[in-house]
Amino acid sequence: MKSVPDQFPKWMNSLRTLIAIGAGGGAIYVAGIITYGFTPYATDVGYMPEQPIPYSHALHAGKLGIDCRYCHNTVEHAASAAIPPTQTCLGCHTNVNAGSQPLSENDNLAPIRESRDTGVPIEWVKIHDLPDYAYFNHSAHVTRGVGCVSCHGRIDRMEVVYQDQPLSMSWCLDCHRNPEQHLRPVDEVTNMEWDPQLATGLSQLELGKQLKLENQINPSTDCSTCHR
Numbered sequence: 001m002k003s004v005p006d007q008f009p010k011w012m013n014s015l016r017t018l019i020a021i022g023a024g025g026g027a028i029y030v031a032g033i034i035t036y037g038f039t040p041y042a043t044d045v046g047y048m049p050e051q052p053i054p055y056s057h058a059l060h061a062g063k064l065g066i067d068c069r070y071c072h073n074t075v076e077h078a079a080s081a082a083i084p085p086t087q088t089c090l091g092c093h094t095n096v097n098a099g100s101q102p103l104s105e106n107d108n109l110a111p112i113r114e115s116r117d118t119g120v121p122i123e124w125v126k127i128h129d130l131p132d133y134a135y136f137n138h139s140a141h142v143t144r145g146v147g148c149v150s151c152h153g154r155i156d157r158m159e160v161v162y163q164d165q166p167l168s169m170s171w172c173l174d175c176h177r178n179p180e181q182h183l184r185p186v187d188e189v190t191n192m193e194w195d196p197q198l199a200t201g202l203s204q205l206e207l208g209k210q211l212k213l214e215n216q217i218n219p220s221t222d223c224s225t226c227h228r
Ligand code: HEC
Pocket: 015, 018, 019, 022, 030, 033, 034, 036, 037, 038, 041, 042, 043, 130, 131, 134, 167, 168, 169, 172, 173, 176, 220, 221, 222, 223, 224, 225, 226, 227
């Protein structure tokens, strides 16, 4: 919960109870939850907080073509995608000392220098943030052929990252019910420009159905998949 942390424990308790009742056969409760849960309720689409450094994905991931996994290097193996440590930036920005960065007139790299010298991580502001009672896992998606672009939009064109999709329960379930609209070959998951028609001659739906069958992809819609 981004803005109402006080309510969090209450939510969690009532959610557990509701799911327990649901599992025990309380059909009315479940129907209520489904109606409620399935409306695109909490959306932060467009949320774009200011970051401590004007770091640009449009430059790094777009123009320079650095693969997402170079920085978000746990995305294929773990639930979380990981924000890169200062060390990853220093790999290229070796010379971040004041005044020695010819292209940076207002010293945009100063926070990197400070973080290097103090050992204190850069305080990036989190953008995508599910409530803690919902479980999400990156590796479960990217290793099955769901591309970053399906959930994050054209990150490679964003000067400042914003939330592109609602991340609501109904949004999750839309795809879990019809994943063929989004499936692609696993080695194309970070390719923002990938186009099914150009790459394979098939429409997204045709290819998606084929991949779903071949790889036996069957996303779960059980409550316990996302609420554990
Ligand atoms: C594919 C994942 C997924 C499944 C399956 C799922 N949920 Fe959710 N659920 C979520 C997410 C994500 C949220 C938080 C959405 C948000 O922030 O608005 C959520 C929110 C909720 C909420 C809070 C109210 C709301 O709408 O925000 C309730 C209650 C809930 N789920 C109950 C259930 C029950 C009962 C089931 C089984 C019938 C279920 N969920 C299945 C992902 C899922």
